[in-house]
Amino acid sequence: MNTTTFRTDQEFFLDPQRCIGCHACEMACAECETNGQLPMIHVDYVDRFFTTQTSVQICMHCEDPVCAKACPADAITKDEFGIVHTANTARCIACSNCVNACPFGVPKKIEPMDLMMKCNMCYDRTSAGKKPMCATVCPSGALFYGTREEMGKRRPNSTPVNQFRFGKQSVKTKVNIMMPKGATELVVDEL
Amino acid sequence: MATVPVPVEEVISRFGPSLNFPPAEGYPGRDEPDEVVKTHCCFCGMQCGIKLLVKDNKIVGFEPWEEFPFNEGRLCPKGVQRYLQNNHTDRLLEPLERVEGKGFRPVAWDAALDRVVSEIHRIQARYGPDAFAMLSGVSLTNEKSYLAGKFARVALKTRNLDYNGRLCMVSAGAGNKKAFGLDRASNNFEDLAHAEVVMVCGSNVSETFPTLTHWIWQARDNGAKLIVVDPRLTPIARTADLHLPIRPGRDSALYGAILHQLIKHDWLDHDFIANHTTDFEKAKEAVVGYDLEWAEHTTGIPKEKILKAAQWWGPAKTSFLLHARGIEHHSKGVENVLACINLVLATGRIGKPYCGYATITGQGNGQGGREHGHKCDQLPGNRDIENPEHRKYISSVWGIEEKDLPGKGLTAYEIIEAINRGEIKGLLSICFNPLVSLPNNSIVREALEKLEFYTVIDFFLSETARHADIVLPGSLHEEEDGTVTTAEGRVVRIRKAVNPPGNARTDTSILLEIARRLGAEKYFRFGSSEEIFNELRVASKGGTADYNGITYKKIEDNMGVFWPCPTEDHPGTPRLWEDRKFKTADGKAHFHGVPYREPSEVTDAEFPVILTTGRVVSQYLSGSQTRRIGKLVQQYPEPLLEIHPKLAARLGIQERELVRIVTRRGAAEFPAQLVETIREDTVFVPYHWPGKKSINQLTSGHLDPISKIPEFKVCACRLEPLQRQAPPPGETKAHASA
Ligand code: SF4
Ligand code: SF4
Ligand code: SF4
Numbered sequence: 059m060n061t062t063t064f065r066t067d068q069e070f071f072l073d074p075q076r077c078i079g080c081h082a083c084e085m086a087c088a089e090c091e092t093n094g095q096l097p098m099i100h101v102d103y104v105d106r107f108f109t110t111q112t113s114v115q116i117c118m119h120c121e122d123p124v125c126a127k128a129c130p131a132d133a134i135t136k137d138e139f140g141i142v143h144t145a146n147t148a149r150c151i152a153c154s155n156c157v158n159a160c161p162f163g164v165p166k167k168i169e170p171m172d173l174m175m176k177c178n179m180c181y182d183r184t185s186a187g188k189k190p191m192c193a194t195v196c197p198s199g200a201l202f203y204g205t206r207e208e209m210g211k212r213r214p215n216s217t218p219v220n221q222f223r224f225g226k227q228s229v230k231t232k233v234n235i236m237m238p239k240g241a242t243e244l245v246v247d248e249l
Numbered sequence: 250m251a252t253v254p255v256p257v258e259e260v261i262s263r264f265g266p267s268l269n270f271p272p273a274e275g276y277p278g279r280d281e282p283d284e285v286v287k288t289h290c291c292f293c294g295m296q297c298g299i300k301l302l303v304k305d306n307k308i309v310g311f312e313p314w315e316e317f318p319f320n321e322g323r324l325c326p327k328g329v330q331r332y333l334q335n336n337h338t339d340r341l342l343e344p345l346e347r348v349e350g351k352g353f354r355p356v357a358w359d360a361a362l363d364r365v366v367s368e369i370h371r372i373q374a375r376y377g378p379d380a381f382a383m384l385s386g387v388s389l390t391n392e393k394s395y396l397a398g399k400f401a402r403v404a405l406k407t408r409n410l411d412y413n414g415r416l417c418m419v420s421a422g423a424g425n426k427k428a429f430g431l432d433r434a435s436n437n438f439e440d441l442a443h444a445e446v447v448m449v450c451g452s453n454v455s456e457t458f459p460t461l462t463h464w465i466w467q468a469r470d471n472g473a474k475l476i477v478v479d480p481r482l483t484p485i486a487r488t489a490d491l492h493l494p495i496r497p498g499r500d501s502a503l504y505g506a507i508l509h510q511l512i513k514h515d516w517l518d519h520d521f522i523a524n525h526t527t528d529f530e531k532a533k534e535a536v537v538g539y540d541l542e543w544a545e546h547t548t549g550i551p552k553e554k555i556l557k558a559a560q561w562w563g564p565a566k567t568s569f570l571l572h573a574r575g576i577e578h579h580s581k582g583v584e585n586v587l588a589c590i591n592l593v594l595a596t597g598r599i600g601k602p603y604c605g606y607a608t609i610t611g612q613g614n615g616q617g618g619r620e621h622g623h624k625c626d627q628l629p630g631n632r633d634i635e636n637p638e639h640r641k642y643i644s645s646v647w648g649i650e651e652k653d654l655p656g657k658g659l660t661a662y663e664i665i666e667a668i669n670r671g672e673i674k675g676l677l678s679i680c681f682n683p684l685v686s687l688p689n690n691s692i693v694r695e696a697l698e699k700l701e702f703y704t705v706i707d708f709f710l711s712e713t714a715r716h717a718d719i720v721l722p723g724s725l726h727e728e729e730d731g732t733v734t735t736a737e738g739r740v741v742r743i744r745k746a747v748n749p750p751g752n753a754r755t756d757t758s759i760l761l762e763i764a765r766r767l768g769a770e771k772y773f774r775f776g777s778s779e780e781i782f783n784e785l786r787v788a789s790k791g792g793t794a795d796y797n798g799i800t801y802k803k804i805e806d807n808m809g810v811f812w813p814c815p816t817e818d819h820p821g822t823p824r825l826w827e828d829r830k831f832k833t834a835d836g837k838a839h840f841h842g843v844p845y846r847e848p849s850e851v852t853d854a855e856f857p858v859i860l861t862t863g864r865v866v867s868q869y870l871s872g873s874q875t876r877r878i879g880k881l882v883q884q885y886p887e888p889l890l891e892i893h894p895k896l897a898a899r900l901g902i903q904e905r906e907l908v909r910i911v912t913r914r915g916a917a918e919f920p921a922q923l924v925e926t927i928r929e930d931t932v933f934v935p936y937h938w939p940g941k942k943s944i945n946q947l948t949s950g951h952l953d954p955i956s957k958i959p960e961f962k963v964c965a966c967r968l969e970p971l972q973r974q975a976p977p978p979g980e981t982k983a984h985a986s987a
Pocket of ligand 1: 087190193232
């Protein structure tokens with residue numbers, strides 16, 4: 059890890075409102091050799107009957123990742139940059155504890171491989187000074203990777219929020235969601 | 250009789266479409282490519298910059314090209330997957346000849362070309378030169394478009410050459426010429442990002458030009474109000490400040506009504522109108538009775554919404570109006586375009602920073618492809634084939650006698666009709682799939698079957714190419730150097746990344762070789778694409794689309810150059826009309842009186858529902874390319890009939906029930922998708938599929954009298970629920986039914 063050129067000034071910003079449901083992110087993510095052509099980001103219609111709104115979910119890279127905590131095999135780890143890595147293949151026992159624990163529903167068990175896989179913020183790219191694939195290609199700005207300052211300039215009317223509340227549980231993440239100006243927290247689920 | 254020589258299933262099993270998925274671990278060589286080639290996407294008019302990774306003469310992947318100013322690395326799913334065409338098993342690798350009952354068998358280049366040339370000679374000797382027609386495509390580079398135009402007129406000596414832009418932007422082109430005397434978006438999209446009001450008319454931007462949404466949202470971030478006119482709540486319409494859900498075919502009524510409001514409230518730029526335009530009175534007169542009540546009744550849009558649009562558009566200081574096929578694919582496409590332009594001119598918001606107007610060109614080189622003379626009525630530089638001065642100039646560039654330059658020919662749809670009438674007997678086509686893309690497409694099949702000889706240059710065996718007598722394997726986008734002109738008017742470089750595989754050849758070398766064999770070698774001595782471009786520059790000099798000052802090097806140095814660019818020291822023109830010198834004969838911009846008229850087919854008791862068509866994000870036009878890429882097909886595997894739940898309830902239609910759509914041209918079955926995002930009186934089906942899945946079996950062939958674009962966007966239909974669920978989505982079925 060000594061040779062990394064990971065840029066700590068750059069962050070991930072997600073603005074689901076803007077998603078046009080094009081799936082470019084999924085296809086670009088799948089291009090990464092380490093994923094075996096499987097996307098680690100997921101796009102779905104919210105309810106196609108009523109709306110063309112889609113929802114996009116990537117790993118939020120929690121400050122205190124429950125997936126890692128719940129992992130009995132210590133297969134999931136968070137690194138010095140706050141990236142929560144995908145399960146270590148040698149350790150993962152495919153017990154799905156992480157899958158059930160994640161408040162954002164991110165990790166997925168890949169049945170044929172008997173392995174949990176999740177987004178590692180394109181560590182192969184970000185550690186080499188590049189940007190994650192999905193955020194680079196996203197045509198609409200629903201995904202953005204860059205500095206807080208750049209984002210501030212682009213979206214004067216929005217604020218990045220990385221504090222979430224699920225009932226009584228508060229979660230802080232490395233990935234930001236764009237909210238209307240002034241927002242500080244996103245209440246996801248009133249339990 | 251150019252019927253398909255064996256059952257279609259057999260052709261499909263050999264030539265596809267079959268689905269290409271990359272290996273799970275990616276193509277080998279991505280990590281250490283031999284070369285990283287900066288080029289552009291082969292699909293829509295945005296022409297997003299992309300870097301292709303090359304290993305051992307194969308494209309093994311891509312990298313976003315973040316420095317390219319328009320898209321900064323952003324791509325849509327088609328762009329992400331476009332590299333998969335290169336490693337595709339369906340790729341044509343050798344010339345083929347059709348053998349009745351046996352299919353297509355490989356043949357040597359010499360024999361194939363001999364046959365092509367002897368058939369051209371035979372048909373022209375017997376029926377005259379115009380009995381051999383040519384159809385070309387707008388996915389071709391500027392160089393190839395130019396070459397096709399010259400090839401048809403000088404080597405084939407036919408007047409019957411047209412292109413598939415005829416199905417795309419010709420209404421915009423004709424409207425632009427009438428109003429401004431020149432046919433190009435007035436601005437680059439950076440102006441759009443700073444406009445106060447953005448009006449998007451008939452364009453499903455997020456699915457057809459996804460990377461443009463970034464610019465529109467940038468405008469919104471900067472405080473712009475977004476107005477979207479569309480019968481459907483598309484993803485871009487969903488986020489608009491104002492969505493005007495128009496009844497298909499009533500567009501010019503809406504723009505007329507907005508003009509009426511601008512006049513009523515005096516939201517006009519009187520100075521601009523007086524000094525730089527003509528015929529405002531005519532435009533005004535045409536909309537006298539177009540009050541809000543009339544407009545609501547005609548367009549189906551609540552009058553408050555129409556008023557709101559006028560209230561936003563009228564007093565704004567800056568604005569940008571964009572339109573696309575939604576208003577252009579009509580039997581009054583040109584009128585719709587002119588009605589939009591009237592709104593821009595009335596408020597004088599053109600030729601100024603952050604003020605603009607553009608048609609969003611659909612095909613990759615939709616812009617360049619309509620400038621270099623492969624349209625039936627046009628010579629390079631956007632010159633007029635019937636203008637004696639223009640003819641003289643181009644003849645001199647080509648080194649021929651003016652009398653030997655054929656005159657105006659038939660348009661694409663008319664060529665098909667002429668084949669059906671027996672007037673055209675032979676056809677050469679390049680990158681055009683009319684069997685899927687033309688409306689009322691059963692007449693295309695009849696035409697193909699009537700041809701005495703049909704030859705195709707293409708890289709996959711498209712549905713249309715299955716009817717060919719000789720198939721000449723041409724080149725993919727990444728196999729030849731060249732330039733294209735983006736929807737913004739920016740000329741960019743397409744860079745060759747790999748050689749054509751097997752015995753395939755570049756399109757250019759094929760056309761040059763046929764020209765040589767037709768005895769026209771001396772007019773076609775080009776050693777490279779750049780040499781063709783340099784002749785194109787001269788040919789365009791002094792024309793409205795002036796490329797004279799653009800060189801390959803200048804494009805490389807500046808990541809594109811905007812035409813017009815008359816001299817080498819000219820920087821190019823991102824924003825037109827700052828000098829207020831329009832390219833019309835009197836130097837002024839022209840208003841047009843656009844009285845509203847009905848679409849050519851209206852609903853009645855027998856056909857009570859409006860049918861409209863369009864695209865989905867994962868497929869591109871006739872699907873000849875995208876229906877071969879696995880994940881793009883999986884994303885939206887078959888055409889669905891979008892229908893409002895209330896209309897569905899009235900007709901007893903359930904979700905995914907098979908519904909028979911009947912129009913005056915025929916009937917076809919599609920699974921229903923119940924969505925509240927469409928008007929209650931309208932159904933929608935996307936048009937990328939062939940055969941029984943082709944909605945273009947049902948669309949009408951009514952043409953705009955000026956642009957001759959077919960009316961894809963509106964016809965009348967009847968819906969008959971079949972009381973059975975559609976089988977699970979399956980692309981194979983869609984193919985096999987071709
Ligand atoms: S950051 Fe990389 S790994 Fe994560 S979802 Fe995006 S593309 Fe996939
Ligand atoms: S690329 Fe962007 S717009 Fe497209 S689906 Fe993904 S998040 Fe949504
Ligand atoms: S299809 Fe158009 S928007 Fe998509 S990547 Fe290609 S050029 Fe860009």
